[in-house]
Each structure stands twice: as structure tokens, then as C-alpha cells.
Amino acid sequence: MTKEAVIIGAGPGGLASAILLASAGIKVKILERLPVIGGRTSSIEADGYKFDLGPTFFLYPRVLDEIFRAAGTSLRDEVEMVRLDPQYRIQFGEGGTLDCTPNIERMEQSIAALAPSDVPGFRRFLAENRAKLAAMEPCLESPFLGWQDLLQMRLLKMLPMLRPHQSVDTYLKCFFKDRRVRLAFCFQSKYLGMSPFRCPSLFSILSFLEYEHGVWHPIGGCAAVSQAMARVAQRLGVEICLNEPVEEILFAGRRAVGVRTNAGTHRADAVVVNADFARAMERMVPDHLRRRWNNAKLAKKKYSCSTFMMYLGVEGTFDRPHHTIHISKQYAQNLDDIENHHILSEDPSFYVQNACVTDPTLAPKGHSTLYVLAPVSHLHPNIDWNKERSRFRKLMFEKIAQAGYTDFEKRVRYERIITPADWDTRYEVYRGATFNLAHSLDQMLHLRPHNRFEDLDGMYLVGGGTHPGSGLPVIFESARISSRLLLEDLDVNSEAPLLPGSLREEARTSASNKPGIFTTAATMLGLRSKSTT
Numbered sequence: 001m002t003k004e005a006v007i008i009g010a011g012p013g014g015l016a017s018a019i020l021l022a023s024a025g026i027k028v029k030i031l032e033r034l035p036v037i038g039g040r041t042s043s044i045e046a047d048g049y050k051f052d053l054g055p056t057f058f059l060y061p062r063v064l065d066e067i068f069r070a071a072g073t074s075l076r077d078e079v080e081m082v083r084l085d086p087q088y089r090i091q092f093g094e095g096g097t098l099d100c101t102p103n104i105e106r107m108e109q110s111i112a113a114l115a116p117s118d119v120p121g122f123r124r125f126l127a128e129n130r131a132k133l134a135a136m137e138p139c140l141e142s143p144f145l146g147w148q149d150l151l152q153m154r155l156l157k158m159l160p161m162l163r164p165h166q167s168v169d170t171y172l173k174c175f176f177k178d179r180r181v182r183l184a185f186c187f188q189s190k191y192l193g194m195s196p197f198r199c200p201s202l203f204s205i206l207s208f209l210e211y212e213h214g215v216w217h218p219i220g221g222c223a224a225v226s227q228a229m230a231r232v233a234q235r236l237g238v239e240i241c242l243n244e245p246v247e248e249i250l251f252a253g254r255r256a257v258g259v260r261t262n263a264g265t266h267r268a269d270a271v272v273v274n275a276d277f278a279r280a281m282e283r284m285v286p287d288h289l290r291r292r293w294n295n296a297k298l299a300k301k302k303y304s305c306s307t308f309m310m311y312l313g314v315e316g317t318f319d320r321p322h323h324t325i326h327i328s329k330q331y332a333q334n335l336d337d338i339e340n341h342h343i344l345s346e347d348p349s350f351y352v353q354n355a356c357v358t359d360p361t362l363a364p365k366g367h368s369t370l371y372v373l374a375p376v377s378h379l380h381p382n383i384d385w386n387k388e389r390s391r392f393r394k395l396m397f398e399k400i401a402q403a404g405y406t407d408f409e410k411r412v413r414y415e416r417i418i419t420p421a422d423w424d425t426r427y428e429v430y431r432g433a434t435f436n437l438a439h440s441l442d443q444m445l446h447l448r449p450h451n452r453f454e455d456l457d458g459m460y461l462v463g464g465g466t467h468p469g470s471g472l473p474v475i476f477e478s479a480r481i482s483s484r485l486l487l488e489d490l491d492v493n494s495e496a497p498l499l500p501g502s503l504r505e506e507a508r509t510s511a512s513n514k515p516g517i518f519t520t521a522a523t524m525l526g527l528r529s530k531s532t533t
């Protein structure tokens with residue numbers, strides 16, 4: 001008999017899971033509360049302008065390509081992708097500019113213009129992080145369902161490279177003396193919603209990924225990738241129901257057996273939750289059924305920062321790169337304001353995407369789209385967005401003009417703003433924390449909500465709230481991990497297309513376990529003592 005799965009949410013995690021499960025012969029239905037697919041990776045379209053709502057950096061396309069291949073197609077066949085060069089410009093508030101390019105020689109010249117003595121560190125950084133990524137990949141591709149999963153050969157191999165007690169910034173001091181050069185290789189921790197001064201050093205692989213595998217722009221924006229995924233899923237027979245919010249997950253004892261929506265009941269053999277993890281738990285699963293992740297415990301967890309967004313349709317064009325990151329003169333203070341004091345900085349860092357230089361399909365001829373993102377605190381009583389919205393907007397307009405986008409305000413023809421309060425209420429993101437639970441060591445691997453949800457049976461998580469974490473490539477990886485577990489549990493035999501390359505290799509060679517040594521490894525990572533249910 002055909003097995004059935006219901007997926008709550010048509011974000012990237014939900015769509016990738018739908019493709020994988022349907023490719024394996026499962027009958028899949030996606031229920032989405034909004035009238036559009038893509039979740040935070042959808043678009044805003046108005047007056048001839050088109051903006052990505054959330055992601056604009058598409059990194060490491062390999063994972064999604066493998067998922068498409070499981071469905072008999074490829075990323076290139078579905079979406080036109082452009083590799084950006086320069087990848088982005090960094091403009092430092094304290095002075096200086098760095099155009100970051102994947103061309104090694106040109107990048108060395110760029111670094112030399114800022115800090116000549118830091119040039120040799122670049123190739124050393126690339127070499128060390130190449131090895132680090134190779135060691136980490138199997139961990140990112142595997143489920144972490146308990147501390148026993150840490151006690152594996154592959155984690156031990158990683159240990160000398162991981163430097164678990166260092167932040168990315170501290171780690172980068174081994175390569176670069178100039179603070180600005182270090183920032184160029186660590187601001188990427190903001191992709192996880194974290195400060196590079198607190199983000200674990202293993203995430204230095206983020207900037208490495210950019211130089212090694214590229215920063216890509218999908219023509220039509222990242223939302224075009226979501227559209228392509230929905231298309232592929234539907235070709236495989238997946239049913240996508242829009243405007244159908246799930247109100248509760250139905251249980252028989254401790255087993256999920258379906259969901260109830262505003263339109264009725266959907267029974268299933270398995271339920272996959274792609275909706276924001278903490279919000280979904282609060283809204284859809286009774287508190288008394290959750291042990292490890294009940295409401296009181298959720299409230300005590302650490303959450304990522306949020307973002308203040310401006311989507312501006314502007315008459316005229318800008319002689320600016322596709323991505324520019326404007327770093328505050330008071331960078332450390334700005335991060336402290338966001339993560340510790342939960343107040344708004346007067347000199348915030350921000351990012352501007354001027355995508356029409358690469359992709360004229362996004363605006364009417366002779367016009368541009370400017371996407372402006374300022375990292376800010378997640379929702380906190382210190383900031384009342386009803387009061388701050390227009391003041392902060394005015395501040396951002398001043399900052400943008402000072403950053404060299406002269407004369408732009410009077411050319412704005414379309415404007416939309418999203419504050420952390422909007423992320424919370426309109427997009428159902430817990431505390432408006434756009435990048436989910438923080439990626440601190442105590443909330444990673446088996447200490448993150450498990451892909452096979454540990455509190456209940458028949459329920460699986462995909463997306464930024466589970467292992468491996470937030471960001472598109474790892475969200476696609478979470479879909480691969482959760483789908484594999486779901487198929488195993490339903491006794492559906494379909495391993496080949498779901499297994500990533502390195503795991504297939506590992507399964508063949510099958511390393512043996514040596515618990516004594518591995519326990520030490522886990523303890524060194526600071527993860528051993530907090531065993532799971």
C-alpha cells in the first residue's frame with residue numbers, strides 16, 4: 001500500500017523533502033498557510049519590481065543539484081544560475097573597501113591594498129578550510145539523534161581542526177592581522193544570525209565555501225529556486241495546498257497521525273514539520289506531549305538575531321556591485337547592541353543588494369531594486385517596533401545616502417518595510433528570530449531539535465530549526481537527512497538517491513567505533529555531558 005506523508009510548510013526545507021519523498025514513492029501533500037510557496041525564500045512582487053523576501057546569497061549549489069538529480073533533473077536544467085565576480089564588496093566604516101573575488105590572484109591584490117602582510121594568510125586559510133570542510137561534510141550529512149552519534153570516527157578526525165572553544169574571529173587571527181581583513185572572512189556568521197566574536201570557529205567554512213564553490217545568483221532571484229522546486233515536486237505528483245494553515249497536529253497516543261487545517265483533516269503515516277520550529281511547537285503540539293521541547297524550555301533557548309528589511313523600487317540604476325556589505329565603524333558595539341543589550345544602534349551595519357546589475361528581469365527597464373537588510377535584535381521588550389519603525393527607516397535612508405547611493409530617496413517609486421514584529425506575526429517566526437535557534441555549540445548537532453523529532457513518533461523536522469542548521473545548503477541537507485529517517489521508519493526501501501556522495505563512500509568502508517577515545521572527543525567539544533532523552 002502506498003505510504004502517505006503530510007508536510008507542513010512549503011519553504012525550501014518542505015519542498016526539498018517533498019521531492020525526495022515523492023521520488024521514493026511516497027504520496028506527499030504539502031499544506032502551506034500563505035498564498036505563495038517558498039516561505040522566507042519567496043518573493044515580493046509589485047509595480048513591476050521583484051525582490052527576494054529573504055535569501056539573496058545562493059551558496060554551494062551541489063546539495064540542491066543532487067536533490068534535483070534524485071528526481072531525474074538538475075539545478076541547471078531548472079534555473080539559470082550566474083556565478084558572481086566580485087562576490088561582494090565590503091565597505092568599512094573605519095575606512096577602506098574590499099572587492100572579494102574568487103580569483104585568487106586578484107583577491108590577493110585586494111588584500112594587499114588594505115593590509116600587505118596579510119596576503120600569505122589567504123592561501124593558508126583556503127588550504128586549511130578545504131581540509132576542514134572535507135572532514136565536516138559527513139557530519140553535516142548525518143542525523144545526530146543522541147550523544148552516541150558524536151562518538152564516531154569522523155568526529156574524532158575533525159577534532160584537531162575544529163578548535164571548539166574559539167570564535168571565528170579568534171581563529172582568523174592565525175591568518176590575518178588586520179581587523180578589516182578578518183571581517184571579510186567572518187561576517188558570514190551573520191548568515192546564521194550570529195556575531196563572529198561568538199560564532200564557533202568551525203563556521204569559518206562559510207567564507208571558504210564562497211571562494212571555493214562560488215556565490216551564485218539564480219536569475220529571477222532565490223525565489224526562482226523555490227518555484228523550480230515546487231514545479232519538480234508537482235511533476236512527481238506532490239499536491240501543494242496553499243492558503244491552508246495547519247492548526248494542530250493529530251496524535252494517537254504519542255504518534256502523529258495527521259493534521260487538522262482550516263479546511264479539514266488530513267491523515268498520514270508521517271508528518272513533516274517545515275514551519276518555524278519553536279512557533280510550530282507552540283501552536284500545533286500540545287505542551288504536555290513535549291518533554292524536551294516544552295514551552296518553558298523553548299522560552300529559555302537562545303535565538304538568532306532578526307532583520308529590519310527595506311525593499312525599494314528605484315528609478316534609475318546604480319554603478320554598484322550586486323552585493324555590498326556596509327560595516328559599521330562601531331562593528332563590535334553594533335553586535336553587542338543586537339545580541340546582548342537588545343537595543344537599536346545609531347550606526348548599524350547593513351547590506352544592500354543591487355541585483356539589477358546582474359539580473360534586469362527584476363525591475364522595469366531603467367529602474368533598479370534595492371534590497372536593504374540591517375541585522376537587529378530579535379523581538380525584545382527593549383524595542384517597540386510600533387514606535388521605532390519610522391525612526392529607524394529614516395536612519396537607514398540617511399545611512400544609505402551616506403554610503404554613496406546619492407540622490408536615491410527622491411527616486412524611490414516603491415517601498416516596503418518588514419520589521420522583526422512583522423517576521424513574528426505575518427511570517428510566524430518565533431520572536432522574529434529570522435535564522436531560528438542560535439547556532440551556539442550547546443544548540444548544535446544532537447542538542448538541536450532532532451530531524452526525527454525526539455519527543456514524539458511519526459514526526460520529522462526539516463528547515464533551519466533542526467540539524468544541521470539555518471542557510472539554504474544545510475536546510476536542503478536537513479531534508480535529505482529527515483527523508484532518509486522517515487523512509488527507514490516506514491520501511492520504504494529507497495537509499496540510493498538520498499545518500500550524499502561522501503556517506504555512500506563511508507558506508508562502504510564502514511569505520512569501527514572505539515568508544516573510549518570518542519567519549520573524550522565529545523567531552524572536548526563540550527557536548528558530552530548533556531545527553532538527550
Ligand SMILES: Cc1cc2nc3c(=O)[nH]c(=O)nc-3n(C[C@H](O)[C@H](O)[C@H](O)COP(=O)(O)OP(=O)(O)OC[C@H]3O[C@@H](n4cnc5c(N)ncnc54)[C@H](O)[C@@H]3O)c2cc1C
Nearest residue numbers: 009011013033039040041054055056057246275463464472
Ligand atoms: C532576511 C533573510 C535573509 C536570508 N538570507 C539568506 C541567504 O542569503 N542565504 C541563505 O542560504 N539563507 C538565507 N536565509 C536563511 C534561510 O535560508 C531562509 O530563511 C529559508 O527560507 C528557511 O527555510 P525553511 O525551510 O527553514 O523555512 P521557511 O522558509 O520559513 O518556510 C516555512 C514555511 O512554513 C509555512 N508555515 C508556517 N506555519 C504554518 C502553518 N501553521 N501551516 C502551514 N504552513 C505553515 C510558512 O508560511 C513557510 O512557507 C535568510 C533568511 C532571512 C529571513
